[in-house]
Amino acid sequence: MLIKLLKAEWIKLVHRPMTKTLLLIFLLMTALILSLYFVVVGLALGSFGFQVALFNPVQIEQYRLQLSFPGMFGAILGQVNGIGGICAIIITAGAIGSEYNWGTLRAQLARQPNRAMYLTAKLIAIMLLLLIAILLAQALGLVLAFVFGGLLGSVGSVNAGDLINLPIAILRSLYVLLPYVLFTAACSIFGRSVLAGTAGGMIFLTTDLVLGGLSFLPNTDGLLAFVYSLLVQQNINSLVVRNAYSFGLDPSIALSRFLDLAILPSQLQAVIVIAVYCLSFGATAYYWFLKRDLTGAA
């Protein structure tokens, strides 16, 4: 039953113009950001015939590593957890909220009343789509590493350890997208619309970023630091930064000194805390979806 529903969800998702547009935007934005890194590194190294150092040499080296192997893998996954998060919110809100807006949810559930199965199939389809987006972004990264790395004089190399790390890192990236997907799903179901889902997801993302700005708190002692370490953003950062480290990058140099594994929660804590957030968001989404009447289209 789940496989049949998944097939139906997949047809809806992949044929949707919004899905293709968001995927294209994600890939273009990723390419654009890496192109900017290339310009910054190229200017610093004098690759364009003149030298302009916009950052210190240690930072420039970090940017250069992101334009060659294996750093490119980490750079791409870094974008997945940035721009990809926004795309995941929009895709989820669209996939769930539109069913209310168009009235198609009633038509679907009048044939298949197992609502838990229906929602599960929908969420799996969304996560599968996000996985495919990550794989396509990695394919784009391959091309960019050859082009930019080649132009800067070093494409780098990939060893067996990198190839083992890659699927693990991709799973980490997907895992940190899950709270956004589930929170957006809950908002779409509660508000019975795309707008409610998008707004909820974006507010969650923004709140996350604002709280991330309080990153001096881990340096304080006691309860405040403990509470801060339980915020979803800190734990997401822990896994995202681990992805970067596994491909030789150090975001504490390139981005922020607070993105340091020494001050971020451990991997075990991050996995558990994110799981708790996912369970609470998911349970809320399922509760509303299962319990509420499906009255007329919104």
Next chain:
Amino acid sequence: MPNVIETHKLSKRFGQRIAVDSLDLQVAAGEIYGFLGPNGAGKTTTIAMLLALVKPTSGQAFVLGYDIQKNASEALQGVGAMVEAPAFYPYLSGWDNLRVFASAAGLPNSAIERALSMVDLSTRAKDKFRTYSQGMKQRLGIAAALLHDPKLIILDEPTNGLDPAGTVELRELIRSLAADGRTVFISSHLLHEVEHICSRVAILKSGKIVREGAVAELLKRDQGLLLDLASEHERAAQLLRQLAWVADVRVVGKQLEVEAPSERAAELNMFLAQQGIAVSGIRARESSLEELFLELTQTTS
């Protein structure tokens, strides 16, 4: 005949408003059943409860023998439904929209072809749903309901947006579905259509059934005679009121509406002729379902 739909004291309350009030409904297998009522009477809420989309506040509903609250999956396997407006994915073609439903039910492409040809939509199957006319959308909705060859078909306002030819085609389609042994449950406000195709109807008002029965029986109750007179309408009315078997007489323009058994038309004609009143025409008056509907929904509290 076993009942395909059966409800016992089925009720739904939204806050303070009672949408459906202790509804007892029985629809037998093979029937074409009309479910009538003005807007807000509770028709769609009842259908939504029969399809497990809305949970009843109290009471029970059985569909194809299954308690819809406990065994919705088993019950709905044999049900094809179109609730309110036909709802589909605008960016998908008619074919792909049906493929979504077919995939979820594990049906082959041949089921899609069959359903599309039944509603005469095969030639536009590859066009996007958003480009369809209202009538085509309606037909796609019916195709989706027929996709898995259901035993019970529930159609909510199926003739909405259909042109006269499409309405006639749908009427024939519904008849052929019933002839194949399927049960069709139609909610509609097009009373003329319902009168022509339904074997039984229920008229709903404020969540309650105010009249239920075979269409022919319901219409027979309001039989009478219509008399065309050139003159002396008031005198004729006074004379007729004196007859024991005439219940009432009304003067409507140049006609008299006489509430009397239609088989006494000749007797009535002779009586007026003896009184020197010429009758230029006389015929049986049968009230239409529309008249009955308006009478019941406007006056019954």
